[in-house]
Amino acid sequence: MERFKLVLQYDxxxxxxxxxxxxxxxxxxxxxxxxxxxxxxxxxxxxxxRTDAEVSALAQVAHFDTEKCVDEKxxxxxxxxxxxxxIAVTSVQKVDNSFDARFSVKRKTYxxxxxxxxxxxxLLRGRALRINDYADVSLMNKACKFLLxxxxxxxxxxxxxxxxxxxxxxxxxxxxxxxDGMFAFEITGNGFLYNMVRIIFGTLIQVGYKKIEPSKVxxxxxxxxxxxxGKTMPAFALVLKNVEYL
Amino acid sequence: MERFKLVLQYDxxxxxxxxxxxxxxxxxxxxxxxxxxxxxxxxxxxxxxRTDAEVSALAQVAHFDTEKCVDEKxxxxxxxxxxxxxIAVTSVQKVDNSFDARFSVKRKTYxxxxxxxxxxxxLLRGRALRINDYADVSLMNKACKFLLxxxxxxxxxxxxxxxxxxxxxxxxxxxxxxxDGMFAFEITGNGFLYNMVRIIFGTLIQVGYKKIEPSKVxxxxxxxxxxxxGKTMPAFALVLKNVEYL
Numbered sequence: 001m002e003r004f005k006l007v008l009q010y011d012x013x014x015x016x017x018x019x020x021x022x023x024x025x026x027x028x029x030x031x032x033x034x035x036x037x038x039x040x041x042x043x044x045x046x047x048x049x050r051t052d053a054e055v056s057a058l059a060q061v062a063h064f065d066t067e068k069c070v071d072e073k074x075x076x077x078x079x080x081x082x083x084x085x086x087i088a089v090t091s092v093q094k095v096d097n098s099f100d101a102r103f104s105v106k107r108k109t110y111x112x113x114x115x116x117x118x119x120x121x122x123l124l125r126g127r128a129l130r131i132n133d134y135a136d137v138s139l140m141n142k143a144c145k146f147l148l149x150x151x152x153x154x155x156x157x158x159x160x161x162x163x164x165x166x167x168x169x170x171x172x173x174x175x176x177x178x179x180d181g182m183f184a185f186e187i188t189g190n191g192f193l194y195n196m197v198r199i200i201f202g203t204l205i206q207v208g209y210k211k212i213e214p215s216k217v218x219x220x221x222x223x224x225x226x227x228x229x230g231k232t233m234p235a236f237a238l239v240l241k242n243v244e245y246l
Numbered sequence: 247m248e249r250f251k252l253v254l255q256y257d258x259x260x261x262x263x264x265x266x267x268x269x270x271x272x273x274x275x276x277x278x279x280x281x282x283x284x285x286x287x288x289x290x291x292x293x294x295x296r297t298d299a300e301v302s303a304l305a306q307v308a309h310f311d312t313e314k315c316v317d318e319k320x321x322x323x324x325x326x327x328x329x330x331x332x333i334a335v336t337s338v339q340k341v342d343n344s345f346d347a348r349f350s351v352k353r354k355t356y357x358x359x360x361x362x363x364x365x366x367x368x369l370l371r372g373r374a375l376r377i378n379d380y381a382d383v384s385l386m387n388k389a390c391k392f393l394l395x396x397x398x399x400x401x402x403x404x405x406x407x408x409x410x411x412x413x414x415x416x417x418x419x420x421x422x423x424x425x426d427g428m429f430a431f432e433i434t435g436n437g438f439l440y441n442m443v444r445i446i447f448g449t450l451i452q453v454g455y456k457k458i459e460p461s462k463v464x465x466x467x468x469x470x471x472x473x474x475x476g477k478t479m480p481a482f483a484l485v486l487k488n489v490e491y492l
Contacts, residue, residue, distance in 0.1 A: 011368040056369060058426055080365040088365050119326040119334050122257040123302060123485075179424045180304055239369075 001065050003099060004072070006031070006045065007091040012056040013126070013236065014086055019050045027051075027087060031062070034082050038075065039068045048101050048108065048243040049192075054235040059090065061243040063101040070094075099245070107171060107244040108192065111184035112201040113237045121181070128182050129237040135208035137175055137183060143207040143214035144173040146221065147187070147200065154224040156203070158195040158232065166193060166224070186241070195232050202230030247311050249345060250318070252277070252291065253337040258302040259372070259482065260332060265296045273297075273333060277308070280328050284321065285314045292347050294354065294489040295438075300481040305336065307489045309347040316340075345491070353417060353490040354438065357430035358447040359483045367427070374428050375483040381454035383421055383429060389453040389460035390419040392467065393433070393446065400470040402449070404441040404478065412439060412470070432487070441478050448476030 008031065016024040020032065028045060035043040047062040076092040083089065098104075113128035115121060116135050124130075147170045154166040172188040185201050203220060206212045220228045254277065262270040266278065274291060281289040293308040322338040329335065344350075359374035361367060362381050370376070393416045400412040418434040431447050449466060452458045466474045 009368050058369060077364070085366060085371060086368045088367050090363075090365075090367070117336075118323070119336070120331060121334050121336070122255050122332045123304060125331060179428075182425075 001067055001097070002070065003063055003065050003095050003097050004070065004075075005091070005093045005095045005099060005101065006062045006064070006089055008057060008060040008062060009088045009090055010057050010060065011086040012051065012054045015053065017051060017053040017055070018047055018060070027057075027060075030084060030087055031079075031089075034079050035064060035066075037082065038078050039066055039070070041066065041068060046101050048105050048240075051240055052195075052235045052238075055238045055240065057240040059242045060240055061101050061245075063095065063099060065097075101243075104245050105191070105243055106246045107188050107190060109172075109186060109188040109241040109243075110192065110197045111176075111186045111239045111241050112197055112233065113178065113182055113184045113239060114201075115182050117181075123180050124182055126236065128184075129233060131205055131208065135205065136210065137208060139210065139214055140185070140204045140208040141175040143204055143217045144175065144185070144187075146215065146217040147173040151221050152224055153193055153196055153221065155220050155226055155229045156196045156199040157193040157226065158199070159226055160194075163193060168192065168196075184239075197238060198233045198235065199226075199229050199231075202233045204230070205233070206230050247313055247343070248316065249309055249311050249341050249343050250316065250321075251337070251339045251341045251345060251347065252308045252310070252335055254303060254306040254308060255334045255336055256303050256306065257332040258297065258300045261299065263297060263299040263301070264293055264306070273303075273306075276330060276333055277325075277335075280325050281310060283328065284324050285312055285316070287312065287314060294347050294351050294486075297486055298441075298481045298484075301484045301486065303486040305488045306486055307347050307491075309341065309345060311343075347489075350491050351437070351489055352492045353434050353436060355418075355432060355434040355487040355489075356438065356443045357422075357432050357485045357487050358443055358479065359424065359428055359430045359485060360447075361428050363427075369426050370428055372482065374430075375479060377451055377454065381451065382456065383454060385456065385460055386431070386450045386454040387421040389450055389463045390421065390431070390433075392461065392463040393419040397467050398470055399439055399442055399467065401466050401472055401475045402442045402445040403439040403472065404445070405472055406440075409439060414438065414442075430485075443484060444479045444481065445472075445475050445477075448479045450476070451479070452476050 018027045020028040045062040045064045072092045079089045118133045150169045152166045170189040264273045266274040291308040291310045318338045325335045364379045396415045398412045416435045
């Protein structure tokens with residue numbers, strides 16, 4: 001048995017998320033179907049984590065095992081030839097059997113993309129969330145520093161999450177400028193809770209709109225109470241930027 | 247009579263170009279229709295220049311004259327409320343009658359967007375041209391310096407152009423890195439000939455693929471012969487980035 005690491009890019013728009021579900025179009029479903037067609041055997045892929053419906057990935061990582069003899073470059077080319085145009089495999093690499101795309105994750109980085117304008121902008125619509133032009137992005141950036149370090153993020157988790165351990169470490173969090181007047185809230189951590197980035201961004205928007213002070217983010221973390229944080233912002237503007245391993 | 251300057255952003259994908267044409271969907275047609283609806287009078291807009299079918303603009307500039315009493319902010323809001331989602335007006339500003347969106351142009355900047363990959367990438371497809379991964383972007387950047395200054399660009403104009411004066415001045419030309427692994431050939435000049443940026447980029451690709459040396463660009467300019475330059479690259483990856491005035 002050989003283990004292979006896949007790096008996947010996908011546009012989340014037309015997917016019901018990463019995880020396979022019956023009668024739904026999912027990233028996992030499409031990739032497994034393509035692998036099964038090429039390898040002529042049942043294949044299961046394991047990703048660094050699921051992404052929700054509409055969430056995109058620049059570089060999601062997954063692994064799979066196969067008994068078949070696989071040439072990395074040929075498999076990469078064949079997969080890209082048969083995968084739908086909203087998924088690409090940017091790398092196929094043979095890895096040690098101890099590598100686990102989910103459990104060996106060291107750091108993940110997400111971007112929540114947005115822009116500040118009174119009107120929807122044609123070149124950003126569908127890719128970034130519009131927030132009103134009275135938002136102060138520098139205040140949002142100031143609030144980011146209160147996220148750094150190890151915290152219990154219970155205030156920033158969807159209530160339906162089945163988790164009981166809400167402690168995560170955030171290594172970096174800041175507002176970055178992208179092209180065409182777009183910004184992103186970029187956050188790197190050892191892991192993220194269900195809807196965590198989208199809820200944190202909903203809270204940062206309140207800071208931007210001066211409804212709460214930047215330092216209030218610290219109090220919201222300390223409260224461990226979902227009702228103190230902001231709304232869960234829409235999924236389409238969230239991008240899994242990269243996944244780093246030990 | 248008052249003159250107003252409009253700044254327009256549009257996604258060129260579903261337009262048959264800027265210039266109005268009967269029975270075709272054009273940017274000018276949509277903006278004039280919206281202005282006529284709001285101002286209750288026939289309005290003609292004059293842009294910094296046409297853009298071809300599929301070409302996008304981050305900040306195209308146009309002017310129009312009206313006898314009506316217009317509030318800049320109200321007109322901006324009303325226009326954005328009724329324009330289709332692939333056009334936005336990012337600014338409406340009353341200007342002196344001597345301002346002419348076409349004839350007062352000092353500099354224009356275009357970006358030709360591309361990426362280097364063996365496969366189409368889901369997050370860049372439709373927005374940037376894919377070129378093969380053996381292209382050397384640093385050679386393309388080296389070739390850019392031969393474009394700088396005042397030259398006769400007859401080698402880089404579509405043969406059907408009716409122009410006879412091919413002399414233009416290029417102030418800046420370089421390869422820049424954008425987000426998500428995208429690059430752009432960014433060029434600033436006092437004006438551009440028909441298809442000029444797309445033909446120059448077709449020539450730079452030959453440099454990237456090592457079919458010609460970077461310095462060959464100088465010889466191609468000197469030849470004043472369209473057949474010496476590269477192919478006209480597709481329109482969809484071209485963006486009018488901004489227009490500067492005296």
